[in-house]
Structures are given as C-alpha cells and as structure tokens.
Amino acid sequence: MANPKKIAVVIVAVILVAAVTISFSSYMSEFNNVQNPSQDEFETISLKGVPILGSTTASVTIVEIGDYQCPACKLWFDNTRQDIIENYIDTGKANLVFIDMPFIGTDSVSAAEATYCANDQGMYWDYHVKLYQFQQHENDGWANPDRLTAIAFDLGLDTEKFNECMSLKKYFSQINFNKQKASTDFGAKSTPTFVIINTSGNIDHLVGPHPYSTFEKLLDSML
Amino acid sequence: MNNILGIIYSNPSYILITIGIFFLLFIPLITISEFLFFEPFVVFSIYPETMLSFSLIVTLSFFSAFAISMNIYRVKLIKETRKIGSSIIGTLIGVSAGACSCGPIAFSIITTFGTAGSIASSFLTIYEIPIRLISLGILGFVIFVTIKSLSRECKIKS
Numbered sequence: 001m002a003n004p005k006k007i008a009v010v011i012v013a014v015i016l017v018a019a020v021t022i023s024f025s026s027y028m029s030e031f032n033n034v035q036n037p038s039q040d041e042f043e044t045i046s047l048k049g050v051p052i053l054g055s056t057t058a059s060v061t062i063v064e065i066g067d068y069q070c071p072a073c074k075l076w077f078d079n080t081r082q083d084i085i086e087n088y089i090d091t092g093k094a095n096l097v098f099i100d101m102p103f104i105g106t107d108s109v110s111a112a113e114a115t116y117c118a119n120d121q122g123m124y125w126d127y128h129v130k131l132y133q134f135q136q137h138e139n140d141g142w143a144n145p146d147r148l149t150a151i152a153f154d155l156g157l158d159t160e161k162f163n164e165c166m167s168l169k170k171y172f173s174q175i176n177f178n179k180q181k182a183s184t185d186f187g188a189k190s191t192p193t194f195v196i197i198n199t200s201g202n203i204d205h206l207v208g209p210h211p212y213s214t215f216e217k218l219l220d221s222m223l
Numbered sequence: 224m225n226n227i228l229g230i231i232y233s234n235p236s237y238i239l240i241t242i243g244i245f246f247l248l249f250i251p252l253i254t255i256s257e258f259l260f261f262e263p264f265v266v267f268s269i270y271p272e273t274m275l276s277f278s279l280i281v282t283l284s285f286f287s288a289f290a291i292s293m294n295i296y297r298v299k300l301i302k303e304t305r306k307i308g309s310s311i312i313g314t315l316i317g318v319s320a321g322a323c324s325c326g327p328i329a330f331s332i333i334t335t336f337g338t339a340g341s342i343a344s345s346f347l348t349i350y351e352i353p354i355r356l357i358s359l360g361i362l363g364f365v366i367f368v369t370i371k372s373l374s375r376e377c378k379i380k381s
Binding site: 071204 | 273
C-alpha cells in the first residue's frame with residue numbers, strides 16, 4: 001500500500017505546479033484579453049475631457065492606464081516616462097493620455113479625483129507627477145484626503161476650491177467612466193497598461209512597466 | 224558536505240532535475256514579477272529599484288531546485304518524504320510574494336474578493352522582501368538538515 005506521506009507530498013507537488021502554471025497562464029492570457037479600441041472609441045475619450053500631455057495634433061497617442069497607488073506604475077514613471085517625454089512628447093511626435101483605473105483601494109479613487117480637481121485650476125499633470133513622486137505603500141494612507149490637500153497646497157493650488165471639489169465628489173463619475181473605459185473598452189486587467197495609437201489607425205498595446213527601449217521601437221514603427 | 228553533494232550530483236539526472244526545477248520556477252516568477260515580457264516581443268528589464276527583488280527570485284529558484292532535487296535523492300535512498308514537503312512549503316511561501324499588487328493576478332484577487340483581496344495583495348507586496356527572506360530561510364534550513372541527514376544515512380548504509 002502507498003505511503004500516506006508520499007501521497008501527501010505528491011499532492012503538494014501537484015498543487016505547486018498547478019499554482020505556478022495557473023498564475024503563469026493567467027498572466028499570459030492578459031495579452032490576449034487586451035482589446036484594441038477603435039478610432040471612434042478613442043475620439044470619445046478625448047471628448048470626455050481627459051487631459052492630454054503634448055501636442056493635440058501629434059501623430060501618435062500613448063494611452064496610459066494606471067492607478068496612483070500601483071508600484072509598477074511608479075516604476076514606469078521613474079524610469080521610462082521622462083525619456084518618452086523628452087524624445088517624443090516635447091518634440092511633438094506623440095502625446096500622452098492617462099486613463100484612471102483605480103482598483104487597489106479607496107485612496108486610489110480619491111487620488112484620481114484629486115487630479116481632476118487640480119485640473120480645474122490647470123494643474124492636472126503637475127498633480128499627477130506629484131502623486132507618483134510621493135507614492136508610498138498601497139493603502140497606508142499616503143493618499144488620504146488630508147495628504148491630497150497637502151499636495152494641492154504644495155503645488156500652490158487654491159485649497160479651498162480644491163477641497164470643495166473633493167468633498168462634492170465632482171469628478172467621481174468621470175473616474176468611474178475612465179475605469180469603465182479602461183476595463184471594458186481597452187480590456188485592461190492590470191496597471192500599467194499602454195495603448196499606442198497613431199493617426200492611421202494602427203494600434204498596439206503593452207502590459208506592464210516596459211523599459212524605454214520597447215516604447216522606442218514601437219513608437220518609431222508607428223510614426 | 225562536499226562529499227554528499229558529490230555523490231548526489233555525480234548522477235547527471237539530478238543535475239538535470241535541478242536545472243529543470245530552477246527554470247520551472249524562475250521563468251514564471253520573473254514573468255509574474257514583470258521582469259520578463261513576451262509581448263509585443265521578448266524583453267527583459269531590471270530597474271535599479273527592483274535589483275534586490277530579482278536577486279531574491281534567482282536565489283529562491285536556486286535554493287528550491289537544490290532542496291527539492293536533494294530530497295528526491297533522499298526519498299529514493301531512505302523512503303522518507305517529510306523534508307521534501309518542507310521544501311515545497313518554503314517554495315510556495317516565496318512564490319506567493321511574487322505577484323505585484325497591480326499585476327493581472329492581484330487584479331483578479333482584488334476584483335473577486337474586494338477589500339479582503341486588496342488587503343491580502345497589499346500585504347504580499349509590502350512584505351515581498353521579508354516573505355522571500357523567510358522562504359529562503361526555510362529552504363536553507365531544509366538543505367542543511369537534508370545534507371546532515373544524508374551524511375548520517377550514507378555512513379550507516381556504507
């Protein structure tokens with residue numbers, strides 16, 4: 001008769017292999033699930049008042065889908081974003097759009113709302129940058145309402161207006177709309193996800209904090 | 224100790240098992256942890272901030288491969304399976320810390336389990352390094368005990 005300990009070890013080994021395989025295949029299936037938005041859908045996003053960084057007439061648009069509490073988004077922000085801005089956005093070749101997909105915690109939603117409240121005073125991208133610069137661990141309170149106000153103060157925003165915007169939840173529906181767009185239309189299942197689209201209608205997507213070299217290759221092929 | 228390792232790895236099949244287990248863990252782990260991308264083309268990337276995490280994945284995969292292959296040898300020699308279970312537990316603990324809190328696996332957990340999933344995912348991300356160190360500690364202990372045990376068993380057998 002088989003030794004029960006041996007059976008237990010075989011079961012644990014099978015569970016280990018299954019867990020690794022499921023995790024891996026779940027990760028890989030992500031690539032098949034990302035949908036390519038049509039040009040019309042992209043126009044809809046533009047019309048909904050999502051701020052654009054760079055020239056509105058640039059031939060390529062990079063859509064970043066992110067969460068302000070996401071460490072991988074910060075990794076991309078710290079290591080790749082600046083090179084893209086210098087070489088493609090400042091030169092007018094491409095522009096950048098950020099679509100919120102806040103799912104890590106409630107502070108993610110508040111942070112996303114805060115960027116739009118800052119946008120009321122013309123400082124969306126400054127606030128966006130500050131959030132990633134100040135990012136700490138997920139859900140540890142670094143993006144709670146008081147800290148968000150402190151960031152607004154630090155940027156020289158009118159904090160009274162900013163707090164009013166936040167307390168009225170003025171942009172709650174905008175954030176929900178962005179989240180819906182990100183997951184339903186773009187098929188994003190993680191952050192950061194990037195959708196790169198050019199005026200000819202060519203679309204490509206990237207999942208994860210890819211290095212600058214990946215963007216360079218893709219953007220050059222789309223220009 | 225060298226003698227025991229020499230005995231085990233003089234058989235090429237154990238070297239192959241070790242290499243196989245190493246890559247079976249290493250490739251999925253660096254993919255889940257977003258060091259390796261397969262789309263749109265194969266890209267490998269390490270940022271300065273993630274160097275420690277990557278080093279721990281390499282060490283964890285190596286320790287796991289080493290511990291499991293040694294214990295397969297031990298099971299064949301003395302028909303005792305307890306330590307192979309410990310090495311698998313050590314590996315599982317290390318693997319559980321691998322998925323980033325905003326990756327597809329964490330996204331599935333958070334969207335399925337809501338706040339509880341979010342807390343669990345945040346915990347695994349915040350304590351990724353300590354969890355992997357604990358895992359390495361368990362595997363290191365398993366390797367040490369296995370070598371000691373094999374030294375004793377080999378002396379008795381000879």
